[in-house]
Amino acid sequence: MEVNxxxxxxxxxxxxxGRLDTPASxxxxxRIESLKNDAxxxxxxxxxxxxxxxxxxxxxxxxLRKAASEKGGKVIVRNISNDIRSxxxxxxxxxxxxxx
Amino acid sequence: xxNIETNKKSFLNxxxxxxxLLVLVAALTLEATSLIQYYYxxxxxxxxxxxxxxxxxxxxxxxxMDVINQTESAVRNSIWIAQWCLDVPDSxxxxxxxxxxxxPVVVGSTVALMPGYSRRYPLYAPxxxxxxxxxxxKTLATSEYDYPSQEWFVKPLExxxxxxxxxxxxxxxxxxxxxxxxxxxxxxxxxxxxVITGDISLEWLAxxxxxxxxYPNAICLMTSRTGQLMMNPAQDLALLQxxxxxxxxFRSSEExxxxxxxxxxxxxxxxxxxxGNVKWFTFYAPVERTGWSMCIVIPEDDIFGSFRKTDRNVxxxxxxxxxxxxxxxxxxxxxxxRFNRLNExxxxxxxxxxxxxxIQMSMVPKVFPPFxxxxxxxxxxxIVPAKEVGGDLYDYFIRDEKLFFCLGDVxxxxxxxxxxxxxxxxxxxxxxxxxxxxxxxxxxLNNSLADMNxxxxxxxxxxxxxxxxxxxxxxxxxxxNPPMILTDSILNLPxxxxxxxxxxxxxxxxxxxxxxxxxxxxxxxxDGLSEAENNAHEQFGVYRIEAALHGRKNxxxxxxxxxxxxxxxxxxAPQSDDLTMLFLHYLGDALAQEEHRITLDNKVSQISxxxxxxxxxxxxxxxxxSLAMSLNLAIEEAVTNVILYAYPNGTHGTVVITAxxxxxxxxxxxxxxxxxxxxxxxxxxxxxxxxxxxxIGGLGIHLVRTIMDNVSYEYKNGRNILTLTKNI
Numbered sequence: 001m002e003v004n005x006x007x008x009x010x011x012x013x014x015x016x017x018g019r020l021d022t023p024a025s026x027x028x029x030x031r032i033e034s035l036k037n038d039a040x041x042x043x044x045x046x047x048x049x050x051x052x053x054x055x056x057x058x059x060x061x062x063x064l065r066k067a068a069s070e071k072g073g074k075v076i077v078r079n080i081s082n083d084i085r086s087x088x089x090x091x092x093x094x095x096x097x098x099x100x
Numbered sequence: 101x102x103n104i105e106t107n108k109k110s111f112l113n114x115x116x117x118x119x120x121l122l123v124l125v126a127a128l129t130l131e132a133t134s135l136i137q138y139y140y141x142x143x144x145x146x147x148x149x150x151x152x153x154x155x156x157x158x159x160x161x162x163x164x165m166d167v168i169n170q171t172e173s174a175v176r177n178s179i180w181i182a183q184w185c186l187d188v189p190d191s192x193x194x195x196x197x198x199x200x201x202x203x204p205v206v207v208g209s210t211v212a213l214m215p216g217y218s219r220r221y222p223l224y225a226p227x228x229x230x231x232x233x234x235x236x237x238k239t240l241a242t243s244e245y246d247y248p249s250q251e252w253f254v255k256p257l258e259x260x261x262x263x264x265x266x267x268x269x270x271x272x273x274x275x276x277x278x279x280x281x282x283x284x285x286x287x288x289x290x291x292x293x294x295v296i297t298g299d300i301s302l303e304w305l306a307x308x309x310x311x312x313x314x315y316p317n318a319i320c321l322m323t324s325r326t327g328q329l330m331m332n333p334a335q336d337l338a339l340l341q342x343x344x345x346x347x348x349x350f351r352s353s354e355e356x357x358x359x360x361x362x363x364x365x366x367x368x369x370x371x372x373x374x375x376g377n378v379k380w381f382t383f384y385a386p387v388e389r390t391g392w393s394m395c396i397v398i399p400e401d402d403i404f405g406s407f408r409k410t411d412r413n414v415x416x417x418x419x420x421x422x423x424x425x426x427x428x429x430x431x432x433x434x435x436x437x438r439f440n441r442l443n444e445x446x447x448x449x450x451x452x453x454x455x456x457x458x459i460q461m462s463m464v465p466k467v468f469p470p471f472x473x474x475x476x477x478x479x480x481x482x483i484v485p486a487k488e489v490g491g492d493l494y495d496y497f498i499r500d501e502k503l504f505f506c507l508g509d510v511x512x513x514x515x516x517x518x519x520x521x522x523x524x525x526x527x528x529x530x531x532x533x534x535x536x537x538x539x540x541x542x543x544x545l546n547n548s549l550a551d552m553n554x555x556x557x558x559x560x561x562x563x564x565x566x567x568x569x570x571x572x573x574x575x576x577x578x579x580x581n582p583p584m585i586l587t588d589s590i591l592n593l594p595x596x597x598x599x600x601x602x603x604x605x606x607x608x609x610x611x612x613x614x615x616x617x618x619x620x621x622x623x624x625x626x627d628g629l630s631e632a633e634n635n636a637h638e639q640f641g642v643y644r645i646e647a648a649l650h651g652r653k654n655x656x657x658x659x660x661x662x663x664x665x666x667x668x669x670x671x672x673a674p675q676s677d678d679l680t681m682l683f684l685h686y687l688g689d690a691l692a693q694e695e696h697r698i699t700l701d702n703k704v705s706q707i708s709x710x711x712x713x714x715x716x717x718x719x720x721x722x723x724x725x726s727l728a729m730s731l732n733l734a735i736e737e738a739v740t741n742v743i744l745y746a747y748p749n750g751t752h753g754t755v756v757i758t759a760x761x762x763x764x765x766x767x768x769x770x771x772x773x774x775x776x777x778x779x780x781x782x783x784x785x786x787x788x789x790x791x792x793x794x795x796i797g798g799l800g801i802h803l804v805r806t807i808m809d810n811v812s813y814e815y816k817n818g819r820n821i822l823t824l825t826k827n828i
Contacts, residue, residue: 022707022740052729054736055799062794069791083729090806091799092787 003031012038015046025056032060039064040071048079053087065096076100119429126425130418134411141407146381149403150370152314153383153396160308160320160394164387167205167300171281172262172389174203175298182211182285182296189218193226193237199298200228200235207278208299210240211285214257215248217293223247229299253295256284260292264390267302267330277302277330279390305330309394310343315402319343325391327364346397349375359384363393373397456515461485463525464494468656476568476688477503480655482663483680484628490678491517491559492626493525497532501568504532507624507682508561508580508601520557524549524601528563538563538576539611542601546578546609549602558600562624568688571616576609581630585614586621588816590646593622618769619817621685623649623658628679632666635673640666652817655683696759702743702752702774710739710757717759721766723828731766731826734807737800738770738779738822746774746820765809768824777820779804780813 001024002017014035018024035043043064065075077097080088088094178199185191192211199209208229218224223241230236240247247253255263265280278299285294309320309330321343322330329347331340350356353375359382362369366386373380381403384395401408461483468480481494491510496503506528510517524545531544542563549559560580566573575593579600582592596610616622625645632640648665649658659681666679698713700706714735718728739755747753755772784805785798805811810825 019711021711021736023704026704052732054733054740055803056740058799059796062791062796065791066794083726086726086730087733087803090787090803092789092794095788096791096794 001028003028005031005035007038011042011044013044013046015049017049019052020050020057020060021052021054022056025054025060029060032064035064036067038073039067040073042074042076043068044076044078046078047081047084050084051081053084055091058087058091058093061093062096074098116433119426119433122429123422123425127418127422130421134414134418138411141411142404145403145407149315149381149398150383153318153370153381153398154385156312156314156320156396157383157385157394160322161385161387163304163308164322164390164392164394167304168264168281168387168390170203170205171298171300174199174206175209175281175283175296176262178209179283179285179296182294183287185211186213186217186285186287186293189213189221189224192224193228195296196226196228197235197237200230203298205300206298207301209297211294211296212240212247212253213294214292252280252282252297256282256295257292260284266324266326266328270299277305302330310339312396314396315398317402318396318398319346320394320396321347322387322392322394323360323363325364327360330392350380350397359395363395366391366393453515456518463522465496470496471498474498474568476686478655478685478687479503479505479683480659481507481680481682482659483678484663484675486513486628486675486678490514491521491557492628492678492680493521494624494680494682495525495528496682497529498568499533500536502536503566503568503684504528504563505566505624505682505684506561506563507583507626507680508559508578509626509628509678509680510559511557511600513678516557520549520559520602523552524559524561536565537611538565538574539609542576542578542598542609543607546601546603546607547605550605558602560600562595564622564684566616566684566686571618571620571686571688572613573616573622574611574613576611578609581625581627583622583624584646584649586623586649587617590649592642616686618687619652619685621652621655621683624682624684626678626680628675628677629662629666629681631677632670632679633673633676634670640669644669652685655685658683658685697756698758699754699756700739700743701754702747704740704743706743707736707740710736713757713759717761717766721761721828723766727826727828730807731768734804734824734826735768735770737803738768738824741779741800742770742772742774742820746772746777748775765825765827768826770822770824771819773819776815778813778815779822780811 001020002015004015004017006013006015012035014032020028045061045064061075061077068075075097076099077088078100080099085094085099088097088099178195181198182192182195185195195211196209200206208227210225210227212225213221213223215223221241225240225247227238227240228235229238252263252265255265262281262283265282267277267279270276270278278301280297280299282295282297284292285296287293305322309322312318312320324330329344331343350373353373355371355373356375359369359371359373363384363386368385370381370383373382379400381398381400382395384393386393464481464483470479471477479496481496483490483492483494485492490513492508493510494505494507496505498504508521508524510520510524527545527548528541531541535541535544542561545561559578561578562575562580562583563578564573564575575595576598577595578598580595582595585591585593593614594612596612598609599607623645630640630642630645644665645662648662653661662681696713696717698709700709711732714732715728717723718731723731735757739757742755746755753772753774755770758769760767760769779801782798782801785795785802786793787802804824807826808824809827810823812823814821814823
């Protein structure tokens with residue numbers, strides 16, 4: 001699992017590559033946590049190369065979303081696959097995120 | 101066997117020696133006691149003989165002295181009258197007559213004048229004697245007799261005192277033994293002038309001498325002062341001769357001569373004579389004044405004869421006793437040998453029975469686990485024969501993914517039962533080789549057994565056929581006690597009470613079926629278990645069996661555990677019946693065609709392995725990637741839940757995931773031995789809540805529920821078991 005974070009024009013983009021399963025979630029949690037510093041702005045989670053997500057991953061997404069919500073920022077989930085989209089659907093996450 | 105032989109021989113030798121020694125000791129003891137007895141008895145008998153002889157001697161002496169005294173008195177008392185009459189010789193016969201008439205013992209008397217004392221008669225000796233009933237007067241003054249030279253006349257005058265003559269046989273008066281007492285007579289001037297005498301017959305001595313009745317062959321002898329034997333010629337001739345012969349025999353003995361000397365010396369005493377190969381006990385005593393001596397001779401045999409006879413009888417009895425002892429010992433030894441032979445035979449028989457038992461035991465499968473390559477089955481069985489060989493049996497084998505198993509109990513015990521058992525077992529194998537239906541197998545078995553059953557033996561029998569691929573069990577019971585089935589609870593397996601095998605030909609056996617699930621088990625047993633009795637004659641009983649079956653162990657441990665329970669219950673009471681058990685633990689997945697399993701440690705990192713496992717399953721099941729991802733997600737959520745929460749922090753635990761492909765569905769079973777937790781009981785999260793209201797957790801189980809078609813939880817045998825099904 002890789003997380004590639006880049007910053008461009010006040011927009012922080014985190015590209016998630018690989019499977020975001022439980023161990024991977026634990027692994028990347030500190031990196032995502034650091035994104036909360038930019039929660040007032042726009043955070044883009046690039047899921048074009050994310051091929052799996054478990055509830056632990058969803059939890060990370062949610063905690064980031066909560067931080068953005070507190071700070072007036074927003075989290076954009078971009079390029080999710082259909083499989084992950086269905087997971088988002090099952091969990092009601094489609095309503096929580098701006099999906100592009 | 102060689103050893104036994106040598107032992108037997110050495111035992112025989114030992115017992116023979118012991119017997120010989122015993123007889124020897126008994127003989128020695130008997131001999132010693134009889135010797136002591138002999139010595140004291142002999143001593144007593146000699147003392148008795150001495151006493152009797154001395155009494156006899158005393159009596160005889162008294163008798164003799166009585167006569168002697170009477171005679172001496174009679175003669176002496178007449179001396180003074182005779183003195184008066186010396187001058188008138190014709191009156192002397194009157195004196196003599198007075199003596200004879202006044203004293204019955206005196207048979208004759210004379211007053212003989214010294215030759216030349218009377219001027220008228222140169223010799224004068226009137227003799228008065230008893231003749232028949234009258235008194236006769238004779239004269240001894242004849243020229244043939246010449247009385248002045250006779251001993252009775254000479255001796256008193258020489259010694260000037262009374263004198264007893266040597267006994268002599270009176271030839272004139274009837275051949276009787278006589279003796280004469282004579283006294284000298286002095287005249288008024290003190291000159292020796294005459295001799296006065298009294299004759300006595302010694303006829304009465306015959307009663308006192310010769311044979312006397314103190315012992316059968318005892319004799320009494322009397323000798324005169326010259327050692328002459330005093331015998332009355334008037335006595336019985338044969339008797340006289342026998343006595344004389346005996347005395348003649350004695351004369352050769354040295355001891356007799358010494359005794360004679362002592363007797364002549366007037367001594368008292370006793371001695372033992374050896375003459376004519378016989379010992380003679382002799383006792384002697386003097387008769388005062390007369391110079392005579394008496395002796396009593398008793399042959400040894402008279403004294404010891406009866407005793408010797410008794411002694412001989414005692415010895416005979418002793419010998420008989422010893423013979424009896426030998427015979428008894430021999431009989432004992434023989435019975436010992438017989439006993440040994442019986443023992444040997446019994447040992448041989450027991451040995452053969454033991455071999456038979458071993459053969460019998462080798463017929464039933466005894467290697468556990470019998471199918472080590474199979475994970476879906478754990479089976480163990482055991483027979484504990486009561487004694488010798490028994491009639492219990494069990495058997496099992498796998499054919500075409502089906503387990504054929506049976507357990508039975510032949511009525512009766514011993515070799516006949518075990519033969520029927522062997523036949524039943526072999527027929528079970530033969531028929532089951534091509535027949536799948538339990539009722540068909542039993543019908544076949546029953547017909548064959550009934551055909552050959554001439555001994556009216558029957559077999560209670562339980563037969564099961566377990567389809568290992570799907571847990572479907574078909575079974576048939578022929579009069580056997582119902583097995584126990586262990587699922588969530590422990591129950592008797594419902595069985596039809598069919599007749600036992602071998603009773604009636606053509607019987608139909610009702611077949612039954614039941615579905616076994618993963619972890620279900622069957623326990624089959626014979627009544628040797630349920631009816632095992634303790635010393636108080638209580639039976640082990642079904643409820644104790646049930647109690648011992650609680651908790652899951654492997655099959656072999658279950659049997660050991662049961663055996664321990666029975667042993668503890670029975671204690672020292674003897675086992676009366678064969679005890680046979682079979683424990684079957686089904687570990688296959690119900691309806692499983694194909695089973696996949698993975699075991700993970702309770703670490704989050706293990707989830708990576710689960711992904712590979714899921715990929716494999718989905719691939720082999722032909723499941724598309726989307727569904728595969730969903731299934732993976734659902735299983736991961738369930739497994740993560742276990743890994744994170746089932747075991748207390750820092751403790752190690754595992755989670756087992758099995759996946760089973762069925763017709764139209766995939767079933768996952770996630771089990772762990774952690775704290776009981778039912779994830780299905782968790783409330784549904786509100787997925788429509790706003791960002792702020794959404795809780796961070798609770799999504800996992802929701803995903804599981806959403807993805808899977810069926811979710812069920814149970815806590816069984818210490819395990820959380822979560823079953824997830826997805827229709828495909």
